[in-house]
Amino acid sequence: MATETHGAEAVSTCVDSHGSAVGMPQLCGDWIGNQVFWLVITLVVIYFVLARIALPRIAAVLAERQGTITNDIAAAEDLKRKAEEAEAAYDKALADARAEAQVIAQKARDDIKADLDVAMEKADAEIAAKAAESEKAIAEIRDSAVANVEVVAKDTAGAIVAALGASADDAKIAAAVDAQLKG
Structure with a gap:
């Protein structure tokens, strides 16, 4: 080859007399071929x-990954659709529950109002009855007081006349007290 030496002289310009490469061997023109x-x-x-x-292995891996990605995207879209359907069903159930709660609350309010009206009527009747009894008792007390005032007035008038040293009969005192009470 190009690196053989015969004797002391070099056969190639890329090798010195000792068989060592001169410079960079990859740049030697004798070795380019x-x-x-x-x-x-x-x-x-x-x-x-x-x-x-x-490359076939890489292509198989890429095809498998593409298939997995496609399947995952399809599964995600299916799950998204199911989630949207579940959300719609939940919203409908929630709206139905709220409407039913409103109906129940309104019915309860109506029942309470009806019970309250009955209780108010009963309380008004009891109050009216007690007021009538009270007015009757007050009228009796008033009549009794007027009668007692008349008796006390007659006794007091008799005691005053007697204290003044005069004598008056009970009929005159009664007539004078009756006249004063009538106005």
């Missing part, structure tokens, strides 16, 4: 390894 040959062989091997083994 050899480097290009192995480069082409290496690239062909890499191409066949990638084309026959690596």
Whole structure:
């Protein structure tokens, strides 16, 4: 090859007399053909390894991932639709429950108002009865008081006349007290 030496002189400009490379061997013009040959062989091997083994596996993984993503998106859309249906059913149930609660509350208010009206009428009747009894008792007390005032007035008038030293009969005192009470 290009690196063989015969005796003390170098066959190539890339190798010195001791067989050591001079400068950078990859830049030596004598070795370019050899480097290009192995480069082409290496690239062909890499191409066949990638084309026959690596790329089909990568394509299979990508296809599997795409299928998984597509299935997950479809499942998510299905779950979203079901969630929206569940939310709509919940909203309808909530609205129905609120309407039923309003009906029950209104019925309860009406029942309470009816009970209250009955209780108020009963209380008004009891109050009216007690007021009538009270007025009757007050009238009796008034009549009794007037009678007692008349008796006390007659006794007091008789005692005053007697205290003044005069004598008056009970008929005159009664007539004078009756006249004063009548106005």
